[in-house]
Amino acid sequence: MALDADWAERWVRRTADAIADAKDELTELDRQIGDGDHGENLDRGFKAVVARLDDAGPGPADERTVGDVLKLVATTLMSTVGGAAGPLYGTAYLRAAKVSGRAQIDPPAVVAVLEAALEGVSSRGKATVGEKTMVDAWHAAVDAAEAAANDGGSELDVLRAAAETADKAATGTIPMIATKGRASYLGERSAGHEDPGARSTALVLGAALAAALSGPTSADPRSAA
Template sequence: MSTVSGTEIDTAAVGRWLRAFAEAIAENREALTALDAEIGDADHGVNMDRGMKAVLAAAGDEPATDPGALLKQTGMTLVRSVGGASGPLYGTFFLRMATAAGDAPTLDAAGLAKSLRAGLDGLTARGKAERGDKTMIDAMAPALDALDEAVAADASLAVALRDAADAAAAGRDATVPMLARKGRASYLGERSVGHQDPGATSAALLVEAAATALPPAP
């Protein structure tokens, strides 16, 4: 087990993370949709809000027995309920996390980092994107690099996730001057420059929700 914090992440903690993310998406629904209107289909906020509401409903109807089961349920729900590219991408992210988590009753910090990295690998494969393409990977990849570095340095879970959230926010902001090379935004060519990527924005919200919900109360 990792010595990062001595705290294990159980199913209830993952549930708190998902609720925090759902709340963040609801609060930012119009802002996400406005960003998507500039370079996409103007539906990212609406689609993600619908999907996360469905995730919370499914979790309430069929309580999961371990973190991996809840992550799998989340991924499957997002694939079914979210339109556009967001459903398959976020769905793949959580499904790959679930596979990495397995049926362990809890995850330590290293296990969480491993599961998140598996999710990112799934995103990369599914979206055929890499850093610099102006996608959610530009927020997630630096976040997980920061998390891995903090875990390796035996930082507390709170510090590790705060580092990850800060890196995700910086990655989100860095998409503004980028030229989109994937997705609907890529059709705009040079006109995609100067706009913040909506997928990177929601990904940063996901990492921020983890930093808020997963560490133990002081």
């Protein structure tokens, strides 16, 4: 299994599918404690990303890097997604692109990509752990990924640890009281609701794992077949 540019593209396409499937759920979560547009905004953004990938074509296999794909995601999200999601995810992908400018990434590099994404979200949103934001899911995922890599885990092990932990961390935001962002205006009333950004983070990282597990197929628009 190679985590290369083709994997990164599968990751993006699977993310677009996952966001589309969960659009209504994400929008409802955001309606409860936010602006009510998280699902629609992300769905529009990732549809635009997929359209740009289709227009760009695969390019020479020996020249594309993981970072090339992630940079395209970043610039597209920043230019097409409104609300907080565009700047936050755009910055996450842009920071990740800067540390993944290589043909393939190994377990430590996967950790570096996730760390860079976390740094991007944290700096752009000026948020930290425990404030009931997507940072809670990203931070937990990074910790789990780093532990898996330090234990000698493969790329797949690292991605699985990140995805599974992000999912649990997203659920873990339900009892929390928001102290950052629009949800913080609700005070104690924000408890009992899952943070939509944490849930979308879990979807993004779940798509990364799914893309690694699947590998290229004949149904993939960028398959060698």
